[in-house]
Structures are given as C-alpha cells and as structure tokens.
Amino acid sequence: MAKKNVTKKTNKPTQNPSSFKKYIKWFWITFASGIAGIFLLFLLASWGFLGEMPSFEILENPQTNLATQVISSDGKVLGKYYLKDNRTPVDYNKLPKDLVNALIATEDARFYDHSGIDVRGTIRAFAFLGTRGGASTISQQLARQLFVGVRSRNMFQAGIQKIKEWVIATRLERQYTKEEIIAMYFNIYDFGNNADGIRSAARIYFGKEPQDLQIEESAMLVGMFKNSSYFDPRRRPETVKTRRNVVLAQMHKYEYITEEVKDSLQKLPLALNYTPESHNEGLGTYFREHLKGFLKKWVNENPKNENGDKYNIYLDGLKIYTTIDSRMQQYAEEAVEEHMKKLQAEFYHQNTKKRNKNAPFAKDVEQKSIDLAMDRAIRQSERWRVMKEEGKSEKEILASFDVKLPMTLFSWTHKNNRVDTIMTPRDSIIYSKFFLRASFMSLEPQSGKVKAWVGGINYRNFKYDMVKQGKRQIGSTFKPFVYATAIDQLHLSPCDSMPNGPFCIEEGKYGLLEPWCPKNSDGEYEGMRTLKGALANSVNTVTARLMDKVGPANVRSLAQRLGVEAEIEEVPSIALGTPDISLYEMLGAYGTFVNKGVYVKPVIVTRIEDKNGTILYEFVPETKDVLSEEVAYTVVNLMEGVTQSGSGRRLRTKGANKWNKMYDEIMTGYPYEFKNPIAGKTGTTQNNSDGWFIGMVPNLISGAWVGGEDRQIRFASTTYGQGASMALPIWGLFMKKCYADDGLSVSQDKFPKPDEEDMTIRVDCDKADPSKGNTNEDDPDDKLDGIDFD
Incomplete structure (x- = not known):
C-alpha cells in the first residue's frame, strides 16, 4: 500500500488583539503625558514656579525707560534727557508701511496667523535643529526684550527661558492687538549708539523721523534686529549692507516689493546721515543744561502722586515744551561760530607772532596773577576732583599735571572741532585758556x-x-x-x-x-x-x-x-x-x-506733559x-x-x-x-x-x-x-x-x-x-x- 504524502502543517503565530490594544494604549498614554507635561510646564511657568513672571498689571503697562523730550516752540526735538535708554515711543500709525512689512517678512511671516507661537515654525526648528530658521515669533522676541532678558548659555536655563517666552507671548497676544505688539517691538529694541527704539534709530542713523524713512533705510534698521552690536552700520557698513539686502530679498519673497524694486534698492549705498544724540551734541546744549536745573526744581515742588513720589526726568518720558525757536537757535549758534573762529585767529596771531611771553594772558599781567589763575584752574579741574576722591596727596596730584598724556582737545581748525594730541594736563589748561569765550x-x-x-x-x-x-x-x-x-x-x-x-x-x-x-x-x-x-x-x-x-x-x-x-x-x-x-x-x-x-x-x-499727554504745568507770565x-x-x-x-x-x-x-x-x-x-x-x-x-x-x-x-x-x-x-x-x-x-x-x-x-x-x-x-x-x-x- 502506497504511503500518502502528508503535508506537515506549521502553526503560524497569530496577533493577539489585546496586545495591539496595549501598544495603542501606551502610545496615547505617552502622547497624553507629553501634552500634559507641556501643559503642566506652561502652567507651572505661568504660576511662577520656573521664575518670576510679569503680573497682569505689568503686562498692561510694561515698564520701559522713556527719555524726556525737549521740544522747541516750532515743534522740533532739541534734545533728550536719559540715563541709559534714549527712548521715545512711536504709535503704530506713525510707522511707515514698508518698515512694518520689512519686519514681518524677515522676522515672522505668519505673524497675523498665530496667537504668539508659530507651531509650524516650532516643529521645523525641532526637526532640523534650527538649521532652517528659528521659531521665535515677534511676540516671543518682544516677551524676551521686555521680561525675560538675555538668553542663557546653559541649555536647561535656556529651555526654561523659552517656555517663559511662550507663556508671555500668548499673554501679550491676548492683551494687545497685533499693531500694538509691532509698535512695542520697534519701540523697545536697542539699535546701538544711543539709538533706543525706532524713533531714536531713525533720527541718529538717518537724521529723520520714522515716518520719513525710505524702503532701503527701513530694511537696514530691520536687519539690525538680528544683532545690533554686530550689524553696526558705522563699524561694519558692508556687512550691514549685505544684511539689508537679505531683508529686501525677504520683502520680495513675500511680495511686498517687486523684483525690479528689490534689484534697484540692493544696489544703493547705505547713505547714513549719522546724527548722534547725547547731552553734548545737538542744538541748544547750554540751554538744555540750564533747563535741567529748572526741571529739577519743578520736580521737587510737584510730586507725581499723593505718596510724594517724584517725576524722573530721565525715565518718565515727559515732554517739555520750550520757548526756544529751533531756527533762531541754529542761527545763533552759527553766528557765534562764524565770528569767533575769525576773532580767535586774530587773538592767537597777536599773542604768538608778537611774542607775548605771558600768552594767553596779557603782556602787562604780573606773574603772580598768572600763577593764581593757573592754580585756581588746576584745583577746579576734573582731574583734581577725581584724584582727591581717590585719596591722593596734593603733591601727587600736582605732579600728575606735568606728565604727558594722550588727550582730545577743542580746535576751531580741525574736523568736528576736535584734535587728538599728547600734552601735559598743565599745558592743556593753558591751551584751553587761549580760546576766547x-x-x-x-x-x-x-x-x-x-x-x-x-x-x-x-x-x-x-x-x-x-x-x-x-x-x-x-x-x-x-x-x-x-x-x-x-x-x-x-x-x-x-x-x-x-x-x-x-x-x-x-x-x-x-x-x-x-x-x-x-x-x-x-x-x-x-x-x-x-x-x-x-x-x-x-x-x-x-x-x-x-x-x-x-x-x-x-x-x-x-x-x-x-x-x-x-x-x-x-x-x-x-x-x-x-x-x-x-x-x-x-x-x-x-x-x-x-x-x-x-x-x-x-x-x-x-508747558510740561507726561508720557500720556496729560498737562502737568503751564507757565503764567x-x-x-x-x-x-x-x-x-x-x-x-x-x-x-x-x-x-x-x-x-x-x-x-x-x-x-x-x-x-x-x-x-x-x-x-x-x-x-x-x-x-x-x-x-x-x-x-x-x-x-x-x-x-x-x-x-x-x-x-x-x-x-x-x-x-x-x-x-x-x-x-x-x-x-x-x-x-x-x-x-x-x-x-x-x-x-x-x-x-x-x-x-x-x-x-x-x-x-x-x-x-x-x-x-x-x-x-x-x-x-x-x-x-x-x-x-x-x-x-x-x-x-x-x-x-x-
């Protein structure tokens, strides 16, 4: 009898439905845990467990130092009083459209579509480890500027800072309109060279108000947001020009400008009109210093509130409307300079060519009077004051006045009326006395x-x-x-x-x-x-x-x-x-x-007004x-x-x-x-x-x-x-x-x-x-x- 071919059956493993459900369960548990963890981190951050967070009141009125403006009778800003921040806020409606477009195109293309956090950008940043752009929205960058501060180099601390930025950014989005956030961002940024905020930046780098900026000027300033210290147009003009052109390219990419406009603007030079704003520069320097005395007296006599708090002319953003006419002030300063340059040349000629050994003192002045005048000048000098505070003896201080040092002195004949030289402090006093006042x-x-x-x-x-x-x-x-x-x-x-x-x-x-x-x-x-x-x-x-x-x-x-x-x-x-x-x-x-x-x-x-336009003082003749x-x-x-x-x-x-x-x-x-x-x-x-x-x-x-x-x-x-x-x-x-x-x-x-x-x-x-x-x-x-x- 023939044997039958018997096929040996092997048992295939069958998938257990309960096991699959277990994986699904753990996936959702992990996912939910992740979401809960993120939510918990946000919650802990908002409660302040990851560090102090701004209160509702502070978010409503973020504290930034505002410079006090000195305004002429014809509406020009003569100068400002500030300690560190030369900042004057500008409303959104005073910002040119091209400036806003340049910012959005470069820093946050989906600004109007998110609520503080750009999810797509965040996922992209995580996926490619930041090699294809960061994920910080304008709102997050504002949060960092206002409340978080400089990013830590410690990865753990940096992570906590990032979480706080996200929380604050979402709060800012609930608290303010998109336009207000943009205005705050422009107003808060430090553009370097005492240019705090867009108003100061426009005036210092281009000598104009923000609303008068051209497209290429707006692009340069927006380009500085990346790092104003590095992208300083005075120190690295070519680097800044390259960065400006990147901004212009972004504006073309998002169809804010045409390719023809982009190409033509990228060929333009930076064309800076550097106009520094400091206590030593600008119109009416002597007047502004005298005005400061008036304001200090006014501040002492007019408290800010019932608690007796005083206004701070360096931080509170006051507006001081003065009687000075900027045109007359300009003409007066020009008249003094034009005449004094020539009068000084003749005075110097008469005292050097005629070999006056007492120069700059008159020939008939006794040596005793000259010695007294010099001794008085030495003892009233800044060098004397500083060395005296350091505990130096009179002998040491006097000896220092005969040691040659590099210094910058006034000169009618040199650029910017300044000359670099090497001279003893004693000789520099004699030099300065040569100038008629x-x-x-x-x-x-x-x-x-x-x-x-x-x-x-x-x-x-x-x-x-x-x-x-x-x-x-x-x-x-x-x-x-x-x-x-x-x-x-x-x-x-x-x-x-x-x-x-x-x-x-x-x-x-x-x-x-x-x-x-x-x-x-x-x-x-x-x-x-x-x-x-x-x-x-x-x-x-x-x-x-x-x-x-x-x-x-x-x-x-x-x-x-x-x-x-x-x-x-x-x-x-x-x-x-x-x-x-x-x-x-x-x-x-x-x-x-x-x-x-x-x-x-x-x-x-x-007239004196506070930062909100409330009148605090009006003069009575x-x-x-x-x-x-x-x-x-x-x-x-x-x-x-x-x-x-x-x-x-x-x-x-x-x-x-x-x-x-x-x-x-x-x-x-x-x-x-x-x-x-x-x-x-x-x-x-x-x-x-x-x-x-x-x-x-x-x-x-x-x-x-x-x-x-x-x-x-x-x-x-x-x-x-x-x-x-x-x-x-x-x-x-x-x-x-x-x-x-x-x-x-x-x-x-x-x-x-x-x-x-x-x-x-x-x-x-x-x-x-x-x-x-x-x-x-x-x-x-x-x-x-x-x-x-x-």
Missing part, C-alpha cells in the same frame, strides 16, 4: 519768551554757561539805566544838552573816600552834548553828571525793578558799568524799554509795571542813536575799517547795511576784558558777550577789544540770518510810539545838532579809563 541770548520782549540761548563756544569742552551762570562787568551797557532814571525822575529829553567838560564828584559824597573823576575815552572835553549824542558815543563825563543828579541809590533801585538780581553797590562808578551782571538779566531789563515800561520775567518753558510808556519809549529813542551815529553805527555801513584788512576780516558779515530802526548799546570794560552788545527791534531783543575765561586774557588794543568789534558782529550775523528767513517774522518796523497827545518829552531832536558828537568810527566806544575795576 562768548555767549548769546535772544528773547521776545512782549512775552518774555527766550528764543535762542548760546552759553559758550562748545559745550563738550567749555561747560560753564555765560548766559545766566556767568556774570561779568557790564561796561557801558549799564548806562541806559542811568539815563532812564534821569528821564523818569527829572523828565529830561534826549534833546537836552549837558557840558562835555571834565567833571568830578567830590570826596565824601555818596560815601566816596576820594574824588571820582571819570575820563572820556576820546579825550575830548569841550562844548555841549545832547543826551542822545552822549549815550551814542558813551561820553563818560555826561553819564557821571546824570549820576550825580539822580544818585546811585535810585539807579540801583531801577535796575533791580528791571529784574537785575546781581549785587549793585550804591557808588557813582556803577554808572560806567562796574557791576558783574549776567546777559540773561540784562536782556530781561532791556525788554522793559521795548515793552512800554512793563517788565516781563524771561520764560523758557511753556510774571509782569510788573516799572516805567511809564512815555519814559520807556524815550529810552528806546535814546538807544536808537547808538546805531545811527554812535558805536553801533557799523551795523548800517557798507564796510569795516579800510585801513586795516585784518580788521575787515574780523568784522565777519560786513556789510550788514541794516536799514530798519535798531536800538542798542555796546559795552567795553577796563583793559578790554569784556565786550558787549545788546540790540533791539520791536519784537526781538538779542545780546552778545565776548571775553577770556579770566579777565587778564584780553586784546591789547581797543580796536579789537571793544564791544563793537568783539560782540556786535555776532548780533549782526544773527539778525541777517533771521531777516533772510521769512518764516520768523522778525520786525523791521519802527518802535511803537505813544500817542502824540500823551507825549510830554521831546524826542525829535534837530538833525543838524552838532552835539551828536564825534562819529569817527575808529574811536573806541566806551573804554572806562581811570577806573580800577580789579
């Missing part, structure tokens, strides 16, 4: 509003403010106070005449210990002079006679009522300008004459009646003679002294050839130490002072050292610039005259009256010979 101020007499304020020739190097802080002998610019007192009390007329002969006030009168006999600068003592002619030519003997008639006490009283706060002795010599008075006080006083006898205290701030309208007009009429036939007549001439070409060069701006009515007064103190000029038109009063840091630093001759040479040209240059600007509306009209029926004082003198006196332009205006001011 100047100040200039302009105000509106009817309102008292200060329109321009230049406290010196360069704030970075010479910080002492000679507008208000500094007081110098005033010279013949004090004489109008004597004439005003005589007109007010004795009802004198500009047409009245007085003897021009020698005159003395005897010993014992007014407490004099010896007779006082002032001399005339021209040496002439014959005939008669009208008051108008005497003031125009600064005739000292006539001024002395008037002083004797009214008395020093009455003149002092009038000066004080005119706003002069400086100490004034009740002695006859004040008639010729012995008191030390500031330019600020003098302009306030002169303003009374133009303002019909009403004194208006000079004002520099019109401080006024007082001092003189009648008739007397005030009569004094103005007197001072018109100064520019008609006196020391200020060069404002109307076609040229300077023809016999001295160098003098022509010094008198920058000739010919001025002003045709309109101008009242004013020059002033020159003993030995030409100080030169003054104050000039007035119906709606603007301006004044200038020029002199050395020490009174012993001066021109040897009155040709150069008088007020008409040192100070008057600054006024002339300034006014020419103002008149060329139609937008300023500086008056060229006559001074308003009281109604004829109200006038009892004669002001229209005989034009042919010979008492107008010497009109030789080369004569000094008012040198005060015979008076020892020192």
